Amino acid sequence: MTDTATAAADGDVRLAVDAPALLLEFNAAGLVAATDVHVATRLGRLTREEDPTVLLAVALAVRALRGGSVCVRLDDPDELATLALPEDADRGEPLGDGIGPAAPPPWPEHAAWVRAIEASPLVAVGTGDPQDRPARWVGGRLYLDRYWRDELTVRRLVDARLQAPALAPPGADRLDAALSRLFPAAGDVRQRLAAAHAAGRRLTVLTGGPGTGKTTTVARLLAVLQDVAGAAPGTAPGSAGLRVALAAPTGKAAARLQEAVRDVVADLPPDDRARTGRPDATTVHRLLGYRSATRFRHHAGHHLPHDVIVVDETSMVPLSLMARLLEALRPDARLVLVGDPDQLASVEAGAVLGDLVARPPVAGAPAGPVGGAVVSEADLSPTEGDGVANGVVRLVTVHRQDESSAILPLAAAIRDGDADAVLAVLREGTGGVELVEADTERLEEQAVAGLRDDATDAGRRLVAAARAGDPAGALEALTAHRVMVAHRRGPVGVARWAAQVEAWVEDATADTSVAAAVGTPWVVGRPLLVTSNDPDVGLYNGDTGVLVTEGDPSDGAVVAVFGDPRAPLRVRTHRLPPVETVHAMTVHRAQGSQFRRVSLVLPPPTSPLLTRELLYTAVTRAQEFVRVVGTAEAVRAAVAHPVRRASGLRDPLP
Numbered sequence: 001m002t003d004t005a006t007a008a009a010d011g012d013v014r015l016a017v018d019a020p021a022l023l024l025e026f027n028a029a030g031l032v033a034a035t036d037v038h039v040a041t042r043l044g045r046l047t048r049e050e051d052p053t054v055l056l057a058v059a060l061a062v063r064a065l066r067g068g069s070v071c072v073r074l075d076d077p078d079e080l081a082t083l084a085l086p087e088d089a090d091r092g093e094p095l096g097d098g099i100g101p102a103a104p105p106p107w108p109e110h111a112a113w114v115r116a117i118e119a120s121p122l123v124a125v126g127t128g129d130p131q132d133r134p135a136r137w138v139g140g141r142l143y144l145d146r147y148w149r150d151e152l153t154v155r156r157l158v159d160a161r162l163q164a165p166a167l168a169p170p171g172a173d174r175l176d177a178a179l180s181r182l183f184p185a186a187g188d189v190r191q192r193l194a195a196a197h198a199a200g201r202r203l204t205v206l207t208g209g210p211g212t213g214k215t216t217t218v219a220r221l222l223a224v225l226q227d228v229a230g231a232a233p234g235t236a237p238g239s240a241g242l243r244v245a246l247a248a249p250t251g252k253a254a255a256r257l258q259e260a261v262r263d264v265v266a267d268l269p270p271d272d273r274a275r276t277g278r279p280d281a282t283t284v285h286r287l288l289g290y291r292s293a294t295r296f297r298h299h300a301g302h303h304l305p306h307d308v309i310v311v312d313e314t315s316m317v318p319l320s321l322m323a324r325l326l327e328a329l330r331p332d333a334r335l336v337l338v339g340d341p342d343q344l345a346s347v348e349a350g351a352v353l354g355d356l357v358a359r360p361p362v363a364g365a366p367a368g369p370v371g372g373a374v375v376s377e378a379d380l381s382p383t384e385g386d387g388v389a390n391g392v393v394r395l396v397t398v399h400r401q402d403e404s405s406a407i408l409p410l411a412a413a414i415r416d417g418d419a420d421a422v423l424a425v426l427r428e429g430t431g432g433v434e435l436v437e438a439d440t441e442r443l444e445e446q447a448v449a450g451l452r453d454d455a456t457d458a459g460r461r462l463v464a465a466a467r468a469g470d471p472a473g474a475l476e477a478l479t480a481h482r483v484m485v486a487h488r489r490g491p492v493g494v495a496r497w498a499a500q501v502e503a504w505v506e507d508a509t510a511d512t513s514v515a516a517a518v519g520t521p522w523v524v525g526r527p528l529l530v531t532s533n534d535p536d537v538g539l540y541n542g543d544t545g546v547l548v549t550e551g552d553p554s555d556g557a558v559v560a561v562f563g564d565p566r567a568p569l570r571v572r573t574h575r576l577p578p579v580e581t582v583h584a585m586t587v588h589r590a591q592g593s594q595f596r597r598v599s600l601v602l603p604p605p606t607s608p609l610l611t612r613e614l615l616y617t618a619v620t621r622a623q624e625f626v627r628v629v630g631t632a633e634a635v636r637a638a639v640a641h642p643v644r645r646a647s648g649l650r651d652p653l654p
């Protein structure tokens with residue numbers, strides 16, 4: 001018996017044993033999972049489609065979603081081949097030894113495959129009717145219908161924002177004066193351009209790497225918009241405040257945005273400071289009024305009241321959430337999307353920010369500068385000019401002060417795909433970067449000495465502050481050091497590393513004077529990661545916090561604290577949504593957060609999760625120091641593999 005047959009006979013749930021032979025073959029080869037096959041065959045039964053090549057295409061579209069793609073391109077052999085890579089437990093169960101992707105079966109003949117799809121009652125073809133079929137075939141891509149509709153919504157609403165006439169033209173003199181005052185340096189041309197653009201247009205996409213001044217630009221741009229709005233006819237200057245919403249995909253990122261914007265505003269000239277106020281930031285889910293994964297209080301029939309909506313860390317916003325956000329905006333509201341498209345994309349399907357940045361100029365979008373004589377496009381490259389027509393302004397000058405830091409040059413070398421430069425910076429080992437060259441599946445004590453010291457120091461501070469009932473100190477300590485990994489399971493996965501760090505911290509902080517909370521999960525000093533949304537409590541998937549002593553330590557009362565150390569959210573343990581202990585996290589989870597020190601433990605070079613975006617995102621989470629633990633081959637593999645995500649958004653509709 002073959003391994004596959006053995007597994008099937010054993011009732012292996014990873015094999016869809018009763019599926020048509022063609023699907024079973026691709027299932028056994030690891031290209032689609034049993035669940036993908038089940039979805040496809042169920043849709044086939046509903047629509048009376050029996051052609052196995054069509055069902056295979058549908059199963060591939062389902063499979064592609066788990067890799068973050070919105071659709072699958074059947075004419076792209078490279079992309080199809082990436083589906084054969086084993087998956088991480090993050091996204092589904094990998095197939096084990098013996099039923100791995102040994103010999104992918106031959107693909108159906110392309111022309112016949114397309115004919116079968118186009119004739120299928122399961123599939124709508126092109127952009128028009130019928131609207132009620134489960135899958136859609138457009139421009140050589142097969143979508144599950146829900147994702148097709150979300151992509152169309154994003155495309156339609158983004159294009160409408162780009163093509164719309166300029167918003168009530170502000171007094172040009174007043175705009176110029178505000179721009180000159182708030183972006184005074186000659187070199188601030190792109191920041192000034194972003195603000196001028198946001199003053200006149202309904203969509204601005206502000207991108208740039210770490211330290212290029214995105215947050216600074218957001219804060220000053222708000223001051224410009226408030227000034228210009230105050231000058232509108234019929235209103236006294238300064239009294240016509242725009243309603244502004246700041247949002248980010250995670251609570252952590254929202255807290256950082258709020259703090260950073262307020263810090264910049266505090267340093268503005270008094271009138272600008274007064275006009276801009278102290279804007280609050282929230283999560284995108286909370287802004288929209290989260291009710292369930294697909295239902296929000298604000299939608300196309302009940303718009304958000306805001307005049308200006310700024311979304312930070314937009315790279316993490318998946319396609320479906322972007323569709324809901326765009327629907328919920330008033331058509332005349334200004335949307336400013338901020339982010340770094342070189343970071344990891346969302347966990348759910350889509351790479352909207354990357355797609356918006358890479359699109360060719362949208363037909364009908366007015367080209368050229370938007371108002372403001374102090375903005376000149378002469379300093380921009382021609383491709384940047386095209387980008388501006390699509391609302392995209394990319395900041396390129398790194399302003400962050402610390403010239404001795406090697407973290408930003410390291411990030412730049414990763415982004416540029418220059419593995420030699422990446423290794424050179426890492427091996428130099430100065431300026432807050434370090435490479436511990438080691439096989440991470442078999443780490444020796446000595447290789448992890450530095451990591452252990454960092455983790456133990458941070459843990460000791462965390463536990464001390466928590467035991468002292470000091471929420472601010474505990475939340476600060478939570479960001480002192482973080483171990484990051486790519487995988488959830490296995491020898492280089494979160495579970496193993498979280499247990500390791502926990503053991504180190506327990507060793508270092510064992511305190512017999514504190515009543516040991518044996519058998520309870522509510523141990524003071526335990527760092528928490530929220531794993532599902534709970535709008536009633538105000539906690540969302542990805543929020544991190546810590547358990548601290550409340551009141552007299554001898555009472556044994558414990559409360560969980562989250563968010564901004566300056567104004568922590570306190571939650572009683574019985575009200576907590578599901579949480580995990582967070583001594584280590586995946587890089588995906590860490591996105592949107594920053595830590596003073598970061599230790600990144602790389603998987604072996606063959607890991608499919610080892611991508612350029614993963615390395616870039618991990619490195620740019622570190623404020624002062626980043627340690628990369630892994631082999632040079634693993635570093636090279638990461639730099640060599642930018643993520644591929646299929647979507648139709650970059651191309652015009654056929």
Ligand SMILES: Nc1ncnc2c1ncn2[C@@H]1O[C@H](COP(=O)(O)OP(=O)(O)OP(=O)(O)O)[C@@H](O)[C@H]1O
Nearest residue numbers: 188191209210211212213214215216217399400401
């Ligand atoms: N035009 C400018 N001139 C001088 N310094 C600037 C300018 N813009 C920003 N800075 C400074 O550069 C630093 C980084 O700015 P900021 O935090 O806004 O960047 P960012 O792109 O939001 O970074 P990150 O994404 O890493 O948070 C800050 O110290 C800020 O004061």
